[in-house]
Amino acid sequence: MVDLDLGNYERFLDLTLTRENNITTGKIYQSVLEKERRGDYLGKTVQVVPHITDAIKNRIESVATIPVDGQEGPADVCVIELGGTVGDIESMPFIEALRQLSFSVGPDNFCLIHVSLVPVLGVVGEQKTKPTQHSVRELRALGLTPHLLACRSAQPILDNTKEKLSQFCHVPAGNILNIHDVPNIWHVPLLLRNQNAHHSILKQLDLLRIAAAPDLRDWTNMAATHDNITNSVKIAMVGKYVGLTDSYLSVVKALLHACIACSLKPSIDWIAATDLEDESSKSTPEAHATAWETLRKASCVLVPGGFGDRGVKGMILAAKYARENKVPYFGICLGMQISVIEFARNVLGWEKANSTEFDDGTPNPVVIFMPEGSKTHMGSTMRLGSRRTLFQTADCITSRVYHNSQYVDERHRHRYEVNPEFIGTFEEAGLKFVGKDETGNRMEILELPSHPFYVGVQFHPEFKSRPRRPSPVFLGFIQAATGQLDLYLEKQQNGS
DSSP: OBSTTHHHHHHHHTOOOOGGGBOOHHHHHHHHHHHHHHTTTTTOOOOIIIIIHHHHHHHHHHHTTSOOSSSSSOOSOOOOOOOSOTTOTTTHHHHHHHHHHHHHHOGGGOOOEEEEEOOBOTTTOOBOOHHHHHHHHHHHHTTOOOSEEEEEESSOOOHHHHHHHHHHHTOOGGGEEEEEOOSSTTHHHHHHHHTTHHHHHHHHTTOTTTOOOOOOHHHHHHHHHHHHOOOEEEEEEEESOTTSGGGGHHHHHHHHHHHHHTTOEEEEEEEEHHHHSTTHHHHSHHHHHHHHHHHHHOSEEEEOOOOSSTTHHHHHHHHHHHHHTTOOEEEETHHHHHHHHHHHHHTSOOTTOEETTTOTTOSSEEEEEOTTOOSSOOTTOSEEEEEEEEESOSSSHHHHHTTTOSEEEEEEEESEEEOGGGHHHHHHTTOEEEEEOTTSOSEEEEEOTTSSSEEEESSOGGGGOBTTBOOHHHHHHHHHHTTOHHHHHHHHHHTO
């Protein structure tokens, strides 16, 4: 049960988690309020303790029994990540709930790992332990004593620093783990293994007798491969949230997985969609010129998901550039809708074609709000979760990169979709919708057969990408960007 690091756990552990694995303060308070409204508390005053803390414990215990690794039966260990900083008001009920939980399950069933930063003063160069000492003292005052310390630092922690931490934090030196900066994130499991982190955790949980030694040979090879790669591929990422690149973290990771499988490093050039727009040539001419120069130098163009009309004009221009210049294009969710709008305007000649999300009065609503959706309630109105997409033909790039499968199950997250009333007109003009949902009314995948790789998907394939199992459509995208797609598909066809 984690916060926004949910994707990291899925990718590293190759698990498929659910929304139940993400516990938020809002979910907890909502469940308590619903119970109070139903009269479950029999008129008692609802308080943080015990009602909120009990709700947190109950949620943890119920989720811990749900298998997430494809096997039957509850897991041996449930990982709980409590985000934030010790002492934050927001996390207080969760810390109290964990204190109570540690007492109820017993010491052999609870292992607390405290993550802390060991900074270095720039002038002196000394590793300072005071921040960790104070956070551990605060944690102990709240009733929780860490069994292990996971210390983040730029450089490896010195022995005397570790001794000081052990002495003042009451944690054995062997249980003080150092996660220092490494060349790539795939070295982190190896770093922890080399410090016997697994042994310390298993010992605390009394699982040494039944646990097998970790087999990280694939991780070792993968990390080494990443370090030794010298060639790269330029990817233009055209979006509206490029100022906060973590907004596209899952997409970035999926690109990394696909590139590593092709023995390449991703060189992502972030382009703010607004900088491509004609208006920016007058307001910010330098940014406008730089954005277009970056786009033209890229080997491929990716337009990820998003909401709202800001930057839409720039995304349409990027899609047009990729279509007209035969540059591999991949549109995800909004990126697919953008390619539909661009095609309608510049190929079909519908100059005012648009999505009703951006223009309610458009005469050509090629993208519309889902019929069953609510426009007045924003919460819980998106089409979410894994949904099946049926390929309409085997003679398309997407079906072939998905190993000639007849269907694919991918996760969704959207409110708007391509208007089925215009599909006939689009397909007559050359834009093919090769993937649809089980009803045949929802467009899931589009392709432009006259283009080397012009693909749009309504779903989010990045969510299922894994380090050793990259998303097939991302892999095809990178193969197209390097001119290797035909060879790759031929090998797929021959089963090699």
